[in-house]
Amino acid sequence: MNRFSYHRAGDVAEAAQMGAEADTRFLAGGTNLVDLMKANVERPTRLVDISRLPHNKIEELPEGGLRLGALVTNADTAYDARVEQRYPLLSSAILAGASPQLRNAATNGGNLNQRTRCYYFYDTATACNKREPGSGCGAINGVNRIHAILGTSEACIATHPSDMCVALAALEAEVRVEGPGGARVIPFADYHRLPGDEPSKDNTLQPGEIVTAIDLPADSFTENYTYLKLRDRLSYAFALVSVAVGLTMEGGKIAKARIALGGVAHKPWRVPAAEALLEGQAPSPELFGRVADALLQGAVGQGTNDFKIDLARRAIRRALRQAAAGTPQSQTDKHVA
Amino acid sequence: MNTHVNPPARIGEPLSRVDGRLKVTGHARYAAEHPVADLLYGWVVSSSIAKGRITAIHEDAARAVAGVVEIITHKNRPDLAKADSAYQEQVAPPGKPFRALYDDEVQYSLQPVALVVAQDLETARYAASLIKVDYEAAKHNTDFRIAQGERFMPRRKRAAYQPPKNRGDVDTAFAEAAHQIAGTYHLATHVHNPMEMHATTVVWEGDERITVYDKTQGSQNTQTYLANVFGFKKENIRVLNPFVGGAFGSGLRPQYQAYLATMAAKMLERSVRLVMTRPQMFSHVHRPEALQAVSLATDSQGHLTGMRTEATTATSRFENYMETVVNWGLMAYACPNAEADYTIAPVDSYTPGDMRAPGAATGMTLFEIAMDEMAYEANVDPLEFRLINYSEKDAMHDTPYTSKALKEAYAEGAAKFGWDSRSMAPRSMRDGSELVGWGVATGMWDAMFQKTSARARLSANGDLLLETAASDIGTGTYTILAQIASDTLGIPVEQISVKIGDSDLPMSPIEGGSWTAASAGAAVEATCQSLGKKLFEAAQKVKNSPLADAKIDDVRFDYGRLLSKTDPDKSVSYGEAMAAAGEVSIEAEETVSSGISGMISQMRKSRNTHSAVFAEVKVDEELGVVRVTRVVCAVAAGRIINPKTARSQILGGVVMGIGMGLHEETFVDHRLGRIMNHDLAEYHVPANADIHDIEVIFVDEPDPEVTPMGVKGVGEIGIVGTAAAVANAIFHATGKRLRDLPITIDKILE
Ligand SMILES: Cc1cc2nc3c(=O)[nH]c(=O)nc-3n(C[C@H](O)[C@H](O)[C@H](O)COP(=O)(O)OP(=O)(O)OC[C@H]3O[C@@H](n4cnc5c(N)ncnc54)[C@H](O)[C@@H]3O)c2cc1C
Numbered sequence A: 001m002n003r004f005s006y007h008r009a010g011d012v013a014e015a016a017q018m019g020a021e022a023d024t025r026f027l028a029g030g031t032n033l034v035d036l037m038k039a040n041v042e043r044p045t046r047l048v049d050i051s052r053l054p055h056n057k058i059e060e061l062p063e064g065g066l067r068l069g070a071l072v073t074n075a076d077t078a079y080d081a082r083v084e085q086r087y088p089l090l091s092s093a094i095l096a097g098a099s100p101q102l103r104n105a106a107t108n109g110g111n112l113n114q115r116t117r118c119y120y121f122y123d124t125a126t127a128c129n130k131r132e133p134g135s136g137c138g139a140i141n142g143v144n145r146i147h148a149i150l151g152t153s154e155a156c157i158a159t160h161p162s163d164m165c166v167a168l169a170a171l172e173a174e175v176r177v178e179g180p181g182g183a184r185v186i187p188f189a190d191y192h193r194l195p196g197d198e199p200s201k202d203n204t205l206q207p208g209e210i211v212t213a214i215d216l217p218a219d220s221f222t223e224n225y226t227y228l229k230l231r232d233r234l235s236y237a238f239a240l241v242s243v244a245v246g247l248t249m250e251g252g253k254i255a256k257a258r259i260a261l262g263g264v265a266h267k268p269w270r271v272p273a274a275e276a277l278l279e280g281q282a283p284s285p286e287l288f289g290r291v292a293d294a295l296l297q298g299a300v301g302q303g304t305n306d307f308k309i310d311l312a313r314r315a316i317r318r319a320l321r322q323a324a325a326g327t328p329q330s331q332t333d334k335h336v337a
Numbered sequence B: 001m002n003t004h005v006n007p008p009a010r011i012g013e014p015l016s017r018v019d020g021r022l023k024v025t026g027h028a029r030y031a032a033e034h035p036v037a038d039l040l041y042g043w044v045v046s047s048s049i050a051k052g053r054i055t056a057i058h059e060d061a062a063r064a065v066a067g068v069v070e071i072i073t074h075k076n077r078p079d080l081a082k083a084d085s086a087y088q089e090q091v092a093p094p095g096k097p098f099r100a101l102y103d104d105e106v107q108y109s110l111q112p113v114a115l116v117v118a119q120d121l122e123t124a125r126y127a128a129s130l131i132k133v134d135y136e137a138a139k140h141n142t143d144f145r146i147a148q149g150e151r152f153m154p155r156r157k158r159a160a161y162q163p164p165k166n167r168g169d170v171d172t173a174f175a176e177a178a179h180q181i182a183g184t185y186h187l188a189t190h191v192h193n194p195m196e197m198h199a200t201t202v203v204w205e206g207d208e209r210i211t212v213y214d215k216t217q218g219s220q221n222t223q224t225y226l227a228n229v230f231g232f233k234k235e236n237i238r239v240l241n242p243f244v245g246g247a248f249g250s251g252l253r254p255q256y257q258a259y260l261a262t263m264a265a266k267m268l269e270r271s272v273r274l275v276m277t278r279p280q281m282f283s284h285v286h287r288p289e290a291l292q293a294v295s296l297a298t299d300s301q302g303h304l305t306g307m308r309t310e311a312t313t314a315t316s317r318f319e320n321y322m323e324t325v326v327n328w329g330l331m332a333y334a335c336p337n338a339e340a341d342y343t344i345a346p347v348d349s350y351t352p353g354d355m356r357a358p359g360a361a362t363g364m365t366l367f368e369i370a371m372d373e374m375a376y377e378a379n380v381d382p383l384e385f386r387l388i389n390y391s392e393k394d395a396m397h398d399t400p401y402t403s404k405a406l407k408e409a410y411a412e413g414a415a416k417f418g419w420d421s422r423s424m425a426p427r428s429m430r431d432g433s434e435l436v437g438w439g440v441a442t443g444m445w446d447a448m449f450q451k452t453s454a455r456a457r458l459s460a461n462g463d464l465l466l467e468t469a470a471s472d473i474g475t476g477t478y479t480i481l482a483q484i485a486s487d488t489l490g491i492p493v494e495q496i497s498v499k500i501g502d503s504d505l506p507m508s509p510i511e512g513g514s515w516t517a518a519s520a521g522a523a524v525e526a527t528c529q530s531l532g533k534k535l536f537e538a539a540q541k542v543k544n545s546p547l548a549d550a551k552i553d554d555v556r557f558d559y560g561r562l563l564s565k566t567d568p569d570k571s572v573s574y575g576e577a578m579a580a581a582g583e584v585s586i587e588a589e590e591t592v593s594s595g596i597s598g599m600i601s602q603m604r605k606s607r608n609t610h611s612a613v614f615a616e617v618k619v620d621e622e623l624g625v626v627r628v629t630r631v632v633c634a635v636a637a638g639r640i641i642n643p644k645t646a647r648s649q650i651l652g653g654v655v656m657g658i659g660m661g662l663h664e665e666t667f668v669d670h671r672l673g674r675i676m677n678h679d680l681a682e683y684h685v686p687a688n689a690d691i692h693d694i695e696v697i698f699v700d701e702p703d704p705e706v707t708p709m710g711v712k713g714v715g716e717i718g719i720v721g722t723a724a725a726v727a728n729a730i731f732h733a734t735g736k737r738l739r740d741l742p743i744t745i746d747k748i749l750e
């Protein structure tokens, strides 16, 4: 860990201004950033502590949605009565991640901006284009059990590790950011990016931009939803594959469908054409199989993660079944619904 | 007699840990927690290559950091012993022990290549990040499967290694078999990750004297090692390990942090603390990767007629680490024709080392998966199969056991588990959408005994001080020693202080092999008995002593008094006895060893613990999700001193066994020769959600012969066989025979 100065931001404008300067990082819950600093992966010379900024509330939106402050903890979000009742998919996804202790410290903004768990990214003795652009990608032809099967590039095959973000993608949330250039709203699908030839960039935030809130649309999935996460032990492990599904059912048919995959790409993976296959249709194994195929079109294994393609296909079919039947996956009872 | 005192504890009672309060209140200090004035902090720089030479170390930037006191590398290290023998402590396998910062050679990835010593931890860590090391890499191999080409059997064997003994005519047995199976089984490398990372605080006392707080399983072993390597006089080194935050074998050999902290202290004549990071915990001892081929043959009734086991485990290039891997099945089962072969294969890693039930956890577990395959091939219930091939004696050495209540363990375990209602066919049991599987396996471990000394001092107020250099690695040594003394001398536990974990105390071996309860326990018992004898003699000197005509066997020791067994009204308090003898305290010291206790020679009888493990899994077949919903572990381990701490040992072993079955493995990038999942986020051990009901049964197994107290030890048996019971249950559930541990989601779906 290098030496750094510490500054507690008084307001967003000050934070944004400081954040735009080189080698500065925002510190929220610190559960990811501090770990990365200990591993010498992040070497900021200045930390701007944003944890005391006032974006720490969950508020109603006029059109019926909900605004989640960036500094509300993951635990407070998951257990908020409004979130539990109106966005059970989000609550479930958050509770599928990390551990109670971590969720108590982790913030919503930090969750969006957490970095990949790629082994090589964490180990400064190895090559990694995300950590050190141009150094190469250790994971390609290396150990890549937890790596991507979709949307990879020749420069990087990392995944975004968040569970929460997978639900946010399915819910079509919006990310509110404020920066030196003012405030803007980013549709969730555009927030994270694919690695391309610039894997050092995880998302589309501009220098100094800070996430202030996540807006959830009024339209949510309260009956027919699920968050199904498959991993190497039954709790406290990142997803090998996860699936967030939200369906609106009308008279036995699917009126609207939103599906996002986690653990398979550099961002929560959505394929609108696959969702469209479901609309107006009655649930059936055959249909779910076609949707899975459409979602996984173009998937390629990287060696030690080849199994993920088949696993994802199975997980998608199962999650669709759970959602259609209104039997969402419990995050405490590990028996798969 | 003071009526307020608590009753003495009895052997066999579930006494809670006497050190529990210290631990939960944070008063138990671990190696890196002892306050020391003017302490310096070290930070290790680890190699990025797996093999080669260091060509340059760029340390200017690090030296320029204020607060850096010294940077130690092979270039400026102090003089060290030259001969390998100086580095070979009690448990070193044959070879050339690793010497950190000795020369420019790199022998494995994450090897220490520099040590930064600074005023504080943060400075040391920061400065370490500024050091750049240039290497000339050499070709390495970390791939165990490729290393198979270099398998060999070293001429010099490790001290504890037991060679297998063949019997009968195996070829003919297979040629004539009614049924046979053959399979190759694999176990991944497991890395030691006790909660407490390896840590050492060396206190420079001046005058070439040091006090060392070390995370070790043997203070006297570390003491000898440091004396030999650094040229200190042995009496000038005191090593303390009063509390150890788990070890499982990782603290048997002194690890490099003890060596490096001592090196820095000696060089700088200052006190130094050094703690390994979690990634560095992946750079020392580990359970070696293993491949084991097993072939079994039976007659038409399912009686074993032939067995052949061949195993290879990994070792390093510089030491020949061996385990007893292939013998267990040959010992366990009656089978007229059996042969086994064992080899090791070198990879460019640190030397593997003992990890909970070394050898048996690997060999017996993999063998027990083969046993299940054989049972199915012969169409015999897997439990019945083990019973019809049961051997009352040690079938390999052809010697009787001092005791073997495994049959009882099978019976009690099966009854508790409900094995009776199992249906034989794979895929025949379901619970809703899940397939249900029930598996069984046998576990075995050695019942060992080591020469150990103890000292006891009784004060006139009835307080007893017990001392032995033994360690408590979280197993409950403090508690059972207090309990044995309490029972022997009739003193309540509250009045007993146990002092262990200090090289100045009476001799005790390293805490390993599950021998501590039997050995330190017997030493304490013998010492207390000897103290009791002195008390008795003193009691007879009391004026008009009511015990004047008694013999020692006529009295018992209870509530701080010597009482006549026939007439409890005739009694003398310990205080009165001491006063009569004119003593303010009475002391005794005894040493127990197999010789002194008159035990029959180790050669004529076999000594083992046994277990029967039953596991239930529920498998979601579509997704490959396995849940271990129930485990019953029935253990035959002789006399149980404390069923509560003993149960905890078995629970921990079973949890570790579930991890062996489903989770634990290292992912090595063989191009780099480096373990990539070197943290606890990605190196998986079971989490709470992976563990459901675990039932522990101790079957009655009186055994006055095995050790002086009839104790066999329970630290290791819990892990042995558990992973096989899980793997066998998965077969029963799914019909899929998986021979490669851990059984991860992808293997279920394959
Ligand atoms: C052992 C372990 C297991 C875990 N398991 C899971 C899991 O299973 N599933 C899962 O989803 N997560 C998991 N996590 C990750 C956890 O969810 C994240 O660490 C956490 O959400 C990060 O939030 P934080 O507030 O602590 O962020 P910090 O560590 O403070 O920050 C993380 C990054 O986000 C930036 N940042 C923070 N807030 C903002 C903001 N408002 N605007 C702009 N940038 C910001 C920081 O600069 C930093 O780069 C795990 C973490 C650990 C350590």
Ligand code: SF4
Binding pocket: A116, A118, A119, A120, A121, A127, A128, A129, A130, A131, A136, A137, A138, A139, A140, A155, A156, A157, A158, A199
């Ligand atoms: S996958 Fe991405 S993060 Fe991982 S080593 Fe390659 S470039 Fe780095």
